[in-house]
Amino acid sequence: MTHEIAVIPGDGIGQEVVPAAVRVLRATDADLRFVEAEAGDAVAERTGDPLPNATREAVAAADATLLGAAGETAADVILPIRELVGSFANVRPARAYPGVDAVHPDTDLVIVRENTQGVYAGIESEIAPGVTTCTRVITEDASRQIAEFAFEYAAENGHDAVTVVHKANVMRTTDGLFREVAFEVGAEYDLAVEEVLMDAMATHLALDPTQYGVVLTPNLAGDVLSDLAAGLVGGLGLLPSANVGDDGAMFEPVHGTAPDIAGEGIANPAATILSAAMLLEHLGYDGEGARVRDAVETTLEDGPLTPDLGGEAFTDEVADAVIERL
Ligand code: NAI
Ligand code: MG
Secondary structure (H helix, E strand, O other), rough: OEEEEEEEEEOOHHHHHHHHHHHHHHHHOOOOEEEEOOOOOHHHHOOOOOOOOOHHHHHHHHHHHEEOOOOOOOOHHHHHHHOOEEEEEEEEEEOOOOOOOOOOOOOOEEEEOOOEHHHHHHEEEEEOOEEEEEOOEOOHHHHHHHHHHHHHHHHHOOOOEEEEEEOOOOOHHHHHHHHHHHHHHHHOOOEEEEEEEEHHHHHHHHHHHHHHHHHEEHHHHHHHHHHHHHHHHHOOHHHHEEEOOOOEEEEEEOOOOOOOOOOOOOOOHHHHHHHHHHHHHHHHOHHHHHHHHHHHHHHHHOOOOHHHHHHOOOHHHHHHHHHOOO
């Protein structure tokens, strides 16, 4: 069966790294059809709309979407796309690679973050002049859905434990529910369920992230801790992510449009190629996804490397090297 992929390069270096990743995808044995669509600052300037209807339709019709980055309009592009794919899970691997400077060279963890609730549910008020509140939403259904996703992901990827990160000692009702459901779901799997309070987790990650594999968190904690984990493994040019939903999935590098180097052809394509590897695995091409990841890993170890990693190579030379290793 042919899978349809919506490809949205977006702005800045998105125009460079996304085509590079698509070349890698074309070099695999996966049966994919690509539909290119526009989003971001450039199309907004031309048409007044950062996410044209044709793009929404392409995302809705596709089995998966590969996105580069959008500039100032990022929120107007990414949030609606997450909604279109019904995204409830934000998956952010943080893995150190041989040959790349990292605070902790053996880090290899994945943060699975609930993506719709918590303090990001958007319920804020000014209840009196100078007095503001934010309502934190945690439901049993959403907690179960993200917990099932995390344990399923851990089982499929050969992990032996899931670490639930929360602050249920203070937010007893909301995080209490998140924690309780996570343990309930975990009991159905042949995996250990561990728990760490979110503030302690920040210390553990800084001191010894190697003891963690799959980390399950509510929304805000996952946002903060995944950025922390990113900092442990080196540059932004290496970090992929997935937004997985009921109606599709969107894969994107964690970085933005990098206006300081856009147009020079020197952006590191690794984060986008690794996002493409996650896309392959999501669609069931596990072998192809692993092959792409291995090819990226060998390239990071032996070069060529882009300037952000101390090399002198162009984006396309790195993509060529990955394809050759495939
Ligand atoms: P950024 O991630 O674009 O850049 C931060 C720094 O990292 C820059 O020095 C850049 O050159 C470097 N960098 C990032 N990716 C790289 C790569 N692949 N290879 C080599 N170097 C890389 O973040 P910044 O500068 O805060 O934001 C720039 C624009 O991107 C803004 O307009 C922002 O709104 C947008 N943005 C979009 C995101 C998205 O679409 N998901 C996410 C983050 C920012
Ligand atoms: Mg963030």
